[in-house]
Amino acid sequence: MPKLIAITLCAVAAVLASLWFRRRPGLHSPPAIDRRNDELPQSADANANHHADAGLSAPVMILERQDQSAGAPHEPTIETSVPDLSDVSILATPQTVWLTPITAGEIDTGASLDPQYPSGESVVAVPAEPIGVLPSADPVPSLPANDLLPGPADKEVREPKENHARLASPSIASPQNDEMIGEPGIPVDLLEFPETATQIPSSELTSVAEEMRTPDTAVEGLTQLRTPFRTAAATSHHTTPSSGRKAATASGDGTKPPSAVSEPLRMARSFSEPVPSPTQKNGTKSERKSDPTPRTNSSLPIRLQLVFGSGGSVKKLVLIPHRLEEMPSSVEVTTVTGDCLQLSESSSDSYESLAVSAFHNPLSEGVVFQARGDTQTWRWELSRREIYVLAAGDAFGLSGFVTRHRDQRLWLNTRHVVLAKERLRDQVMGALNEAGCGSPEVCDSATPGVPSGWILIRDLIPTRAVPMREEHNILNVLCPGHEIEPQFTGGIRLERSVWLVGFPPRIRFAGELENGFRVLIDDQPATLADDGAFMSPGWDEEGEHRLWFCDRAQTYALRTMKEEWDTWPAHKCGLGAAICGASTCRVDDVRWRQFCIPAANPVLIGARPGEIFRCRISGGAHSDWVVTTVPFTPVWALPSGRLSKKNPAAAIELVEFREPLNQIEGSLQKLKVTSALRKWVFTVRNARRNRFMLAVHGEETRALWRRYGDLAKRLRKQLR
């Protein structure tokens, strides 16, 4: 029974509410406008276009936290009654700075509005937008200095230096400012990254060890809290169960992420040692291109990378899964033990590295990953072996030393390190001696970072070609061949074979270079530089180059940097503004102009009747001057409060000297009466009537202000 009564009461209340709204057209299903909405969406801005500023006697109600379920928002009917013009103090209604939609430029004057500004746009004042987007060929629409200064005709207005002086040393707003007190204190909506220490020079951190350990998440944002950076497997040494990983699986290219393979994997195969082959030849090689027809099964290598740390220790020993161009940027793989790992793209030809220590005995037993995509399966494998030959990584765009994908033997005249089983120490040293490696340094597992049971031999530069032993001899990898291979080292590598112009690679060759060794670059003979690199005229210019040697050809390219850097709303700060780098912009990408205005004068008046704008100042004025964006060029900046004995400092600031645009006379039929026009008239007339002082007492300024007052007076008569 009580439930029935409650339902009945609800129904009656709903009917009454419906009838009430129908009788008040301005309130009929009003669009909900949340004053505290930090990121006003464009739709809200569009709706706000029809809403008067509540502080300016809004003809429609602006609801705070209006229930969104009130049905589809209807376009509100603008109440056309003349607002109460008796008191300018309504401008100073507290909190109206948060939402002051004012329609600009809706007067049909017969002349087009300044195309620089959006006409009829919903305008909500926001701070700071960059002075324009810079097309590569167009001049920067920069802010002229006189945007902040009065016109040259006014002799008594501030000079630039004076203006600057005011900007440079304003008095600080009182901490007791009422507008600041009680602010909800919602910080800027930002994403959080862990900052694991204060920004202190490393060399100075020793004395503040505590701070070094202290993460400094100096990131604003109250609501959007993020987990710290995902710990890469290279450092975390953790694997995550498949179920846990799946939720986080996300393909960077937006496609469905490939899944790991559920069936058990085969163990890694034994390394197939190089075999002596008289038919082995230097065939013509071309750049590896992506397979246009994806294979159903792809076998991919895993590189082993070793980077030395301080004191000769091994800083990094990781596995680098290979990546083909057509492969996804993120892929979940399974290991032979059934664990799942997430591989993420690190470069165009590799996924992120995985620490060797995260796997069980990977060097001896090998490593296998497998993943399945929609159409194919990938299998990565590091074959098990007892000797690893690692070459200098800079030829592969990596630091330290890495295993090659192919021909994993020693190369002549190239620096290497070798990882070998402890038990093979004597055989390996003998083989290296035979290859002319001199007396290399040997480190055992007592050296930090060297795996247990292994030795690390470094500073190896083979100088003699050695014929291979019998088939499948484990020491064949230590027999340098005479084959000649090009090496591209250094420079700034953009893609696989593409470098940045101005930062080309050095082109050297490994192998047995005979006396008559010829190299052509772009069909021109290349000469040998002091550092052993080959060059020819124009070899480092932009474009594709052809390297020819030993009847083989290889291409590389140099490319300039594309200056295609756009602004985007990186940090949405509320107020419709966003910060990107050093610039600020509007989130709706509307091009407004920036002005530095007195924070106490947030009401801006333009030359065209209807151009009125109230700046939204974040949480009250914290400084005497703030930077804001305006959809028109403001002429006057009016104080928000009424001039009174309590507020003697309130004065009208001249922003830019511009005559009022009196183009609407004699065409009242064309005059489109808008709330913005009424506000413009009301504001100017009330400022005149209340005898606001001018901040600058130049005669021309006073005359200009009088002309604005006269225009407002005439318009008011027309509006009656």
Next chain:
Amino acid sequence: MSARSEGSWLQFRAAVEELHSVENDSGGNGGPQTEDSDFPVHQQLRLNFECAAHAEFFERESRYVWRIAPPVLAAHPTPEGFRAVLCGARSPALRERVLDAGRGCRCESVACNGVPDVIRLGASSLNAVSDAAVAARVYFQPYAPRAILSCIRPYNPPTAASLQADFPTGDGWRIREFDPDSLRWKAANRQRAQSVQRGVVEFSLYDDWRYYLRSAGQTFRLPRAVALYALLNRHVGLLRYDKQAHALKMPGTCRPPRLLERALVLCSGFPPSFDPATSCLTYADVPPDIAGFAAELLRQSLT
């Protein structure tokens, strides 16, 4: 970074480690290195790039990524006139253009450890700097520090309506509490964290760092800097301003939130310096009005 425009955080980290390894690699073969800190270089560079407004690091589609910011001449007034700092992406050609365009101004390129060369233009008028931006074909942001500060809301303590949080559960968390008197962290335990009426508590586990503000018995999870400044509301002597040197100083433990810090760094173009003797961070060339603006946002008073 300028050439690639954007990438993943892991790519950035890997690239930094690669470059750092190469730089530290004496002879490329494992010689002695000069690593004197366990503070990750990639994190330090990230902070520098962010506060110098060169790049943004954020989350997109569940991935942490970086993106280079567009090139901007960020100008602000100085006692001598106006100064503009080149921020964001730069190519060799763009750098040359800026240096050429800055010939009419006082143009300087200063090498600085941990950040790209700081390129600054000085002129007596804003017009001269904006003209240089036009000539160099880069964006122009007048009053950049003030513009950024104008976007930032004050760092007030959360209200009762703010979203509350719970401390993380499970074992292994290292717990510390911030001492507002000594401005240092001190060890704490879960019981203490739950009983404190007003304070900031840090929970850390491996690379997971979380900060909680306890206020009136309620718990709010906040970024570190935000939580600290909410706790240290109107803390006497926290921010000090040297009017002669135009330097803003604060304790190293109380580094400001990053966007606010960006505004401070843009005043000079240089990251803050750290004095190990006083454990203070110093932001140089900060005009008094910007210092006051920043202090108000942090709800602090300048001394």
